[in-house]
Amino acid sequence: MLGRTIKLYLMDGTASGRWQASISQWSGLVYKIPRACLKETEDIPELNTPGVYFLFGNECGQKFVYVGEADNVQKRILQPHLFEKNGSQWDDAVIYVTPDGSLEKGRVKYLEHYFYKQTCDCARYIVKNGNTPTQSPVRREVRDSLMTAVENIKLIMPTLGYKVFEPAAKTSVSGENQPVLLHLSGRKAKAEGYLNADKSIVVRKGSSFSLTETKSCENYLRKRRTELIRLKQVVNGKFVEDVKFNSLSTAAGCILGRDVNGKELWLYPDGTSFKKKNSQ
Template sequence: MKTFGKKITLFLIDGDASGRIAAEISNWTGKIYKIPRILIKESTDREDLNSTGIYFLFGKNPDDEDKDLVYIGEAESLIDRLKQHLGSKEFWIEAICVLSKDENLNKAHVKYLEKRLYDLALSANRYKIENSTIPAKTTISEPDKAEMEEFLENLKLTIHTLGYKVFEDIDKRKSKETVSQTKDYFIEAARGAKATGFISDEGFVVKEGSIATIDTVPSMEVRMKNYYNLREKLISEKILSKTESGYIFSKDYLFSSPSAAAAIVMGRSANGRIEWKDSKGKTIETNETA
């Protein structure tokens, strides 16, 4: 499927990149606001924020620095709902509001989008979702559904551009919009290590079903404390599940680098640019410098 470039316009409302931002895509009826919590009251005079729409509340997770928090909701007046959340929810530090410039989003539309966005965020598993209840499924007409699915794609792209990858799969190769296909790399080493992974624009992903060693070398806990602690964390969170042959990855997992991934898989210090090899036996280093 051929992909085309997108023109996204970002307007710094306060003349500051850390302040309020309005984002629009050319030929799209949607409009997105990024608003810091401390500037919600200053935004009450923006008339379009009285519109029906979708909103997201983002915040830091005190229990897991690798997975931030998000709340996904819908409202008939976005600004009124955000003002309510100033008193009812403490965790969030920034809000994203999504509305239609032609006021074409009705209650059924935003309920449909809310459910779809909740399911996409759950599937991507990048954020802890703070919703206490699962949004209800809403039935809309076939033409409206087609329109909302197109609206949804632009919504996801714009939110990602604003810095939130809440809907993006770790394995971007699953997406039909992916421009290039990244090859798989493999490790098969001592003590049962047998893993498959690939380079991502965010680091290196070890794929679900890969096997890490059942134990680590004695020096890892002393000389590689950060990797040792990460491995223990993955075990405690059941991302690495113990089996007779080793610890199996229960899902795709994104590491900061090929070396971090190799160290966890092999249970020792490792240069991932040399340890990971493609189906022809070529290392990452060879492929990148050839």
Template sequence: MTPFTIKTFFPSGDPSGFRISEITNDSLQAFYIPKEDVKKIVESRLELTWNGVYTLFSNPSNGNNAYIGEAENVGNRLKQHLKEDTWEIAIIFIINNREHQLSKADIKHLEHLMYTEANKINNMNLINANTPHNSFVSESRVYDLKHIFKNIDILLRSFGYPLFNKTSNFQQSKSISDKNLFHLTLRDADAWAYYNFKTSETKVLAGSKLTPQDGTISFQPKQFNELTKNGIIKNNIFKKDYTFSSSSTAAKTILKRSASGPFSWKNKEGKSIKDLAK
């Protein structure tokens, strides 16, 4: 492994939102874009009208899905995906150098390579309807594109999406027993969490939605306000995984009222934490 530096720019000033990352002295740029910001960002960035490849990711509660694509106007293609409900985060890759743009053959070759490697590693569930077709590129260009792929892998891992890396801790999270995964749907909430039966810690997963309803008189908003201030919760959605000390603390924050976590959280069979703890 060779040491390297990644530079990340946050144009909106929000550390949990849109960002642009690049490895120092390399022209590959990665645009990390939350779904709700796609239209605004795509329409304001000239670079996103260029050729590129992209990945779409769901949160773990929706099955750790991933989609790999390519387009000659990658931003416009991303807007076409907005009607789909299978993803929350898009990451676009382009070469930010007018004289060395990726060609159509390049992005088709990269898409095929990314899909093949992701399918081999099987860290996430690929939801592409078809296997991407490979295109012909010269022998020397194959090695150029392998280098670009290596940096795509590095940048994805820096964002927390090890799509091509078998040794990642991400693979370990997939092995957690289903009995540890619980769902909370009271008051129109839609939240998923892993519960630790030994410590009572409750890890709420990114993408989980809080109740859209106002808090009740019993709601103590201190922790909610703190999580909102730190960018963990934005627009009533968890933008990152967050571990609460107990299932009840998690439930109270999500439901904005007093709640008993052991009774409120249910697994896919409809059994509560309390039922399974007996």
């Protein structure tokens, strides 16, 4: 594969300000705009055109992303999103636009759907979209040109600090290409999950979920439990899809509805707790 040059321009002369990213011989532009700088972007006319955007944030130690599209990206991002009604707040917006305004509605809808599916499949971030974006049909030649943009955006995104399109690595047992499976069992819920290399855990589809909470259930756990139900990741006390948690305790607390030490409750197949096995 031939090498490519990514050009990064710090628009405000500081890494904490606005960034513009581009790739040689590609007309697309990608901007990283901190929330605090968003209203200062009148000097970027491209942001008043159609585009695809990502809103990144961190909530209770959990990284999240929202994938969206708009006919006027700047105007749309300044408006509230549904996930913000529960108190969530994004920190940075990453926006893809074209200076010539060639991203008409069908194209941005296609890209929005594609990137939404990619973020879900990679499972590195909580995806805040309440519904799956509709995929617009496009002609084959248009789809092929959009894939060029997709590959370039995937190259640029990590340079901006987001590995949203890199699949979460799974730890393995004795060098085997199998994830480390853990299980948890309580009076009102049972769950199974697999460990990632960063010690996060993905609770597997089909695991049960306590619909009641004890007085010890911390506010951040209550908030995350409400979010799981609102996003329909948990329905009638069951996980209907795989869900990533950044810590064993957050996962266990959400499942059981109480404040717990997840390292003691998550067990390996031989019955040894995570805490005991990893303290040896």
